[in-house]
Amino acid sequence: MDLTLLYRGPLASCDYDCPYCPFAKRRDTPEQLRTDRAALERFTAWAASASRTGDRLSLLFTPWGEGLVRSWYRRALTELSHRPHVRRVAIQTNLSCRTDWLAAADPGTLALWCTYHPGQTPYERFLAKLRRLDALGIRHSVGIVGLPGNLDHARRLRADLPDHVYLWVNAAEGHTYTDAEADTWTAVDPLFPYSRHPHRSAGLPCRTGESVLSVDGDGTVRRCHFVPAELGNLYDGSYRAALAPRPCPLAVCDCHIGYVHLETLPLHDVFAGGVLERVPASLPPAPAPAGRTPLPLIRPGRRPASDG
Secondary structure (H helix, E strand, O other): OEEEEEEEOOOOOOOOOOOOOOOOOOOOOHHHHHHHHHHHHHHHHHHHHHHHHOOEEEEEEOOOOOOOOOHHHHHHHHHHHOOOOEEEEEEEEOOOOOOHHHHHOOOOOEEEEEEOOOOOOOHHHHHHHHHHHHHHOOEEEEEEEOOHHHHHHHHHHHHHOOOOOOEEEEOOOOOOOOHHHHHHHHHHOOOHHHHHOOEEOEOOEEOEOOOEEEEEOOOEEEEEOOEEEEEEEOOOOHHHHHOOOEEEOOOEEOOHHHHOOEOOOOHHHHOOOOOOOOOOOOOOOOOOOOOOOOOOOOOOOOOOOOOO
16 A cells, blocks of 8 residues: 655744744753654654555654654654655655765655745855765755745845756735735745645545545654544554545645645646655746736646656
């Protein structure tokens, strides 16, 4: 069975203090960190042994806080990257960690979803780490929140990044964009129109709950991070009986890690081979007029066999 798992343990601490984030400069207690470490090591052991059941896994770590400043996250990604039944292992990160550990990982499997937070780290330091990822052959995307004050930073990043590195822009939560503003951001990220508005999802088919699942630190399995209904537990295998196609129960989906799996959107084709790390299969299309979703551009022969 091919499964995509989004893992989110109890870790909720971050070394940055972004004003829009509830986890800014939050510190976990030593006991909370020990709990998170034990939960992650349990999940890693399960994932490492999943080949016994014939499962092929694609894994994305989506911690509330910053995971890569913790040794157990670096160790888990490195270990899992060498497992032949793991098609992709990726994590969302602010890239504040050191990068030397990546030399021990398999660059054919490990990937990073990197977010730049202006004001939290010197620009040249962040850019130097991205260049190190490139030198190591680590697949990665780079992104920024589409706040008005971030526009110049986004343009600078786009100019300094290699053409093959995708720069994404997330619509800022609670922010309404005029068409002119949306056009400006779309000039930076041609796929920004997908992020600009929440996507209607009620009753629509979605891969979550069938081949895409959310797992928490206790092993509780849900269809996604945004639907609280439980499907079972990872470690006793009770979730497997619940795997089935099912429509989305929510009115809208406004987070990329959720709506990328909506079958009514073409994003599994747009990001074929790089769904977890948010890397498109080819260069994004030319900007579309404001308010319109651009058509995906998939070049013939470029679509990899795996979308995770």
